[in-house]
Amino acid sequence: MLDNYLLEELAAFARTGTLAKTASQLNVTQPTVTRGMQKLETDWGVRLFDRQPNRITLTPTGQLAAQEAAKLLQAQHEAIAKVQNYDRNQRVLNVGAIIPGPLMLLAHVLPTLATHVKISQTLITADEPTTLLTDNTYSLILSSQPLTTATVASSYLGEERLSINLNRFMYQANQSSITFAELKDLSFLVLSDIGPWRAIIQQAIPNAKFLYQDQREAFEEISKYADFPSFSSNLSRDDPLFTQPAPEDGRVRIPISDARAHMPVYAAYLRANKATVKPVIDQLLADWPVS
Amino acid sequence: MLDNYLLEELAAFARTGTLAKTASQLNVTQPTVTRGMQKLETDWGVRLFDRQPNRITLTPTGQLAAQEAAKLLQAQHEAIAKVQNYDRNQRVLNVGAIIPGPLMLLAHVLPTLATHVKISQTLITADEPTTLLTDNTYSLILSSQPLTTATVASSYLGEERLSINLNRFMYQANQSSITFAELKDLSFLVLSDIGPWRAIIQQAIPNAKFLYQDQREAFEEISKYADFPSFSSNLSRDDPLFTQPAPEDGRVRIPISDARAHMPVYAAYLRANKATVKPVIDQLLADWPVS
C-alpha cells in the first residue's frame, strides 16, 4: 500500500522540519499532514517519527524513508515526462543538437522530408546528452562526438568546417585559406549559442575580442551595417555569404585551415527509434556539402 | 497526478491483454478497470489505448507507459522493503554469508556481544551480494571475496581452512596433514549448503562420491552411526571434532594442505553502518582461530 500524497508530505516534512510548514508548503492544513504521517507509519508498519507534545522529528528510519520517498517521486515525474515526450515524438520528430551548424542544414533540407520534424531552438548543454534521448526529450541529437551506449547508437554524418567572413579590402582577405593565427587582434561578431565552437575560437585566436549576440536578428542587423568579421561554416544556410561565389556585398568567405576548425558531426538516436530517424539521417547525408 | 492503483491496472493489462482478465487478476470488476484506464489517459494527457467496440489494445505510447508503470511499482516495493529492513536492522543486526564457516564462529562468539545479532539460516547465492546490503536485507555479509563499492566496505577477517574427519583406522588417517588427491575414491557425507566449498571439493578430489544432506539434523544422525568421511574447518564450532585434541570417538581431524582448501574471509557492510557493525567484526577478529 503506497499513497502518493503521503510521499509528498514526508518529503516536504524532511525539508521543512515541522508539520505546520509542511502543510503550508503543500497548501493543506496541519491536521491533514498529521493524519497523513500517522497513516504512512501504519501502512508501512514502521515508526518514522519521534513525537513530543510540541515537536515531531524523524527517526533514522524516517530519514531514510524521506530520502526514498523523494527518489520515488522523482522517478515518477521522470517516467511521466518520458511517456509524454515519447507520445509527442510519435507525431513530430524532435531534434536537438550541441552545435548549431547541423541544425541549419537540417532546417534547409526539411521541406524535402515527409516526416514532421521539429528543430530545437536552444542548444544542448547537458553533461550527458544521452539522457535526453532515453527520456524522449529528443528523438535525434546532432553531436560532435559519437554517443554510444546499450540503447543509443550514432551515425557519422560528415564534417563541419569553419570559415571566416571578412571585408574584401582587409589584407587577410586576399587568400583562399586562412589560419586562426592570422586572425589575431581582430574583433568578431559572434552568436552566443554556438556550443563547443565558442571555446575553440577563444583559445585558438590570439588576442581576439568577441562581441557576443544572443539574438539572431540583432546579429544580422549589426552585421548589415557594421563590418565586423564573423564566422560561418560549410553547413551555414541562412546567411547570404553561403552561396558560392561570394556575393558582391563586400565580403569574402575564407575557409579556416586549422585542424581545430574541422569538427565531425554525428547523429545519435535510440536504437529502438532507428526506423523513425533513418529518413532524416539519410537526407542529411544526401545533402551534406562535399568538402 | 499519479495514482498507484492505476499503475497496477496498466501493468496488469499489459500482461493479460484484456480488461476482463485484468479485472479478475486484480480482484475488481471490469468497469473499475475501464474507468481506471480512462482516468490514466486524462491524467497524463496521453492516448494509451486503441479502442474498438469489442477490443482495446495498447498504443506504442501505452506499451512504454506500461513498462514504466511496472518499473515504478518495482521501485516502490524495493523502497518500502529497504525502509522496513533498515528499521529491523536498527534493533537486530542481520548477518548473512556466502560460506557457512564464519557463521558458525559467529554463533559461537555471539553471547559475548552486547549487540543483538540475528544470523541468517540460509546462505547467499545472489550474483551481487552488495544489493543485499544496500536494500538493508543484511547489515553484515561474510564473504570469501572483498566486496567494495562506493557505499560498501570490506574488512579482512582471516582464513577458513578445510579439514577432513576420518576414521582413525583408515590408512590415510595416520598423518598430520593431507591433500585432496589423497582423498580420492572415497565417499563423503556433506551438507548441501556450503557455498563455494561445494565446487572446490567436487573439482579437487578425484573420483569422489558426495552424499549431500540438506538438513543438519539428518547429517549428524547419519554421521553418528555410519562412518563416512566428512569435512570441517578451523571455524567449525558445533561438531564434536572441533575440540583439540580429537576426542576418543574413533575419528581424527586432519587439515587439508592444498591452497584451494584455504579461503579468505571478509566482512562486508555499508560504510554508513560502520559504527554499528564494528563490535561484531572486532569480536570475530578477536576470536578468530590462530592458524
Add this chain to the structure above:
DNA sequence: AACAATTACGGAATCCGTAAAAATT
C-alpha cells in the same frame, strides 16, 4: 501568550460494485 501537534466532527470528493447497454466474434 504564542506556537505546534493532535483529536473530533461534518461535508465533499472519489472510488467501487451492480445493473444494463452496445457491439463484435
Add this chain to the structure above:
DNA sequence: AATTTTTACGGATTCCGTAATTGTT
C-alpha cells in the same frame, strides 16, 4: 450465444477542512 467494453446509478469509503484540545516554550 458468449465475450468484451462502456455507461449509468447508488452506496461506501476516504480524504479534507474547520473547530476545539492538549501541551510546550
